[in-house]
Amino acid sequence: MIKEALQYIAGLANTRTEAIGDQIFSTQPVHLVRQARAEAIKVRSLSGMVEYLKSEFDGKTKLLIQVVSPTEVHAFGTFNRDLDRNYLITASALLPEFRYGNFYESEDFNIKLQSGFVPSHDRAAVLALVGNIREDAVKTVGDDGVSQSVTARTGVATVAPVPVPNPVTLQPFRTFVEVEQPESEFIFRIKQGPTCALFEADGGAWKLEAMYRIKNYLLLALEEKVNSGEIVIIA
Structure with a gap:
């Protein structure tokens, strides 16, 4: 074992390189000893x-x-x-975390919308609708899958069909707080439960902004x- 190790070390001492055509070959395997770098x-x-x-x-x-x-x-x-x-x-x-395309229970959706989005007119409209929606009536109107209406309180003791605003322009906290959060459009959907979701609708243009x-x-x-x-x- 010792003899073989000594022969290996001796072989390293005789390592040389040769050019064959446009390529350079070494007679022994060699490894780069990288320069140390500080951790960022x-x-x-x-x-x-x-x-x-x-x-x-x-x-x-x-x-x-x-x-x-x-x-x-x-x-x-x-x-x-x-x-x-x-x-x-x-x-x-x-x-803050917000999973776009996932449906939230209305109470959870309300909390996340208030804590993770910049106050705006559209945010207030969505919050008002979610806060007043009746638990038993969510229906879709039209055949294009875009328009929705829900039964919601419209006064102290009255309920009526209310159109769901779409699309809505919102400003989620999606970048550093030192800069103004970019606005973008979202599709707001409601399902029986009721549960609510937001779907991104700007193709990611907000990232460049x-x-x-x-x-x-x-x-x-x-x-x-x-x-x-x-x-x-x-x-």
Whole structure:
């Protein structure tokens, strides 16, 4: 065993490379010893990222900030000797949960709508309808599957068929709280129970708008460093 180990070590000492055509081959397997990299700091807000970058806590260096998605932003430096990038800090948004396309019991839906959406005229209209709907009557009118009406209280002691508003324009908390939440359209549906659901209806366009707003926020917050060329921001 010892003899074989010594022969292996001796073989490594004689490792050489040879070019055959356009390719380079080695006489022994070799492995890259990668340059050490620091672990990126993780924050949950854009303001936390801005404070860190302004402090120059880890020194002054040229950085690229990439808005990866409405909920994720990375700040990193250039390549090291192994062509790996040095990530300094990442920001991940802390958001309330709302499952689009899933039906909620009316009480749960009411709570999530109030806690996870920016106040607006359409939000108030949906909340008013959900809060007054009768438990025993949800019906669909028309054959296109779009229009609905429900039996709801319309006064102190009266009930009547009420049309369900569709589509509705709402502002869920879907990106960092430091920027204005993008508006988008939703299909609001009610089923027997009653249960309620929202279906996204803008094809994901809100994501591009959110990323654009994050970029603008960072450009303004880090204006001095951007103007001096220390920081470049892309989205």
